[in-house]
Amino acid sequence: MDPAPKRMSTEARRRQLLAFGREHFAQHGFEAMPMDAIAEHAGVSKGLLYHYFGDQRGFYMETVRGVTDEVIATIEPPSDQAFEDAFRTMVTRFVQYVQTHRAIYRALVRGGLGSDTEVNALLDRVRVTSMERILERLGVGEPSSLSRIAIYGWVSLVENSCAEWTEADGVSPDELVELFTSAFQPILEVLN
Amino acid sequence: MDPAPKRMSTEARRRQLLAFGREHFAQHGFEAMPMDAIAEHAGVSKGLLYHYFGDQRGFYMETVRGVTDEVIATIEPPSDQAFEDAFRTMVTRFVQYVQTHRAIYRALVRGGLGSDTEVNALLDRVRVTSMERILERLGVGEPSSLSRIAIYGWVSLVENSCAEWTEADGVSPDELVELFTSAFQPILEVLN
DNA sequence: ACAAGCTATTGACGATTCGTCAACAAAAAA
DNA sequence: TTTTTTGTTGACGAATCGTCAATAGCTTGT
Incomplete structure (x- = not known):
């Protein structure tokens, strides 16, 4: 989706992921979608989502x-x-x-x-x-x-x-x- | 919970499971609870729930x-x-x-x-x-x-x-x- | 009472998804 | 360049879903 730099500052990455999440949920709703798939669409690994937001609920919450x-x-x-x-x-x-x-x-x-x-x-x-x-x-x-x-x-x-x-x-x-x-x-x- | 007869007519079992589901959800809400656990509380096997209602959503729906x-x-x-x-x-x-x-x-x-x-x-x-x-x-x-x-x-x-x-x-x-x-x-x- | 057939019921199984963690790699510091 | 820091990854175990061949309880016929 984006050029997606390989490595970003903690804050920048966080903002990027939240912005993506907002856009993603706006388009697809909060229907169940595997974190793997979400991560892939966001251009990062699943582990990174968990690293920043703890768990699925955490990502939704933020x-x-x-x-x-x-x-x-x-x-x-x-x-x-x-x-x-x-x-x-x-x-x-x-x-x-x-x-x-x-x-x-x-x-x-x-x-x-x-x-x-x-x-x-x-x-x-x-x-x-x-x-x-x-x-x-x-x-x-x-x-x-x-x-x-x-x-x-x-x-x-x-x-x-x-x-x-x-x-x-x-x-x-x-x-x-x-x-x-x-x-x-x-x-x-x-x-x- | 009940004496739970081992074998019932299709209609009777269906009614019993729906009645249990209603009571269960009234008390615990529809929060995620494994079908295994629900079945256990109902005194039947998980397979039976799936047999009668197809899938988890089916049980909720009915x-x-x-x-x-x-x-x-x-x-x-x-x-x-x-x-x-x-x-x-x-x-x-x-x-x-x-x-x-x-x-x-x-x-x-x-x-x-x-x-x-x-x-x-x-x-x-x-x-x-x-x-x-x-x-x-x-x-x-x-x-x-x-x-x-x-x-x-x-x-x-x-x-x-x-x-x-x-x-x-x-x-x-x-x-x-x-x-x-x-x-x-x-x-x-x-x-x- | 016994056997045979019917069907309600079960539990082990493969598949999917969650969340973890040790290893990796890219940037910064020395 | 070497070392250190830390952002990032993918393979892994645990939990849950949904399936299905096997089982067991009831019914019918003799």
Whole structure:
């Protein structure tokens, strides 16, 4: 695939492998594919993957974490806006992220890494972070059980609607943002 | 575990193995567990599992299908009610199902069989069936892309809220039904 | 009661994949 | 050049999948 220098610095090699992993998973999903084959496509030996990432799960984890961290950074709500505006900014940025990173996002939520408990925890971290940021901006200290369930549900709605969106045609980002915003109103009624 | 008769009729053995599988997955989730070990716990040989279900995926599939078919049958909306009532009946029955089958339901949506494309298709069948029934009752023939996305999102909200609910305390079924009903109103605005 | 036939059931087997590790080789240091 | 460091490899053992000929329990016929 690449000229693939025979020997690279630890950091450079690591970045290269993670970049390849991201691209690979975006195209092929996280379906079971032997580490041998992945390594071959990446132009290195299987042993090298294990050397850098410990085990298969480790490679998946680091790749996924790269994406989830990116998402979390993207939807950081601006601190100089009132709630309604900050909320809309978060949602808008999220939708834009999905639009810009269609393939990898779909692989993330549809590619089926739910099987792995640890990897799934990374996905849940995005959801929980979103929840906490919203609750914090609303000044809700200790949300009730119902509040948590309601917000979690809304976040899931956003997540899965976006996943479907990546396979649909003719729906603009604005329409999605509008949908998510209006869907949040009944949730707001319930919070604490 | 059981007295485990040495030889059973094909149908009886099949039912017994599926019942065991359901119980096993409810308790342990669908985490990777060797077929050898599963067979041992079930009191049969590994070969027998393969004989009845073809392969590992086949065993998972049949077990999951048992549950998904049950869910689909449960939320069949009554045909003699107006939409609002039929809708509420569907949601209520669904919530009751989750309450009654906590363990297996959580395993279903959290146990991580998303990894497998085919098994995931079974889960999606529940969502799609729900969507179609609602759309049909509303008299929506060919839903727009946005409509599909919106309803799919709402179904995901219900699904994931319920999954969280199985791990939470102090939230009544009625509160959930109320939440889901109010969360549906903005969706209704968008449909076609 | 016994033999013969049917079929539910088994466990050993080859194939595939995971993860390890001692050996190798390319760059840097002396 | 020689030595040292360390990025890299491929062969290996362990674990698991899925197969299949052999086995053993039930049924039928006499």
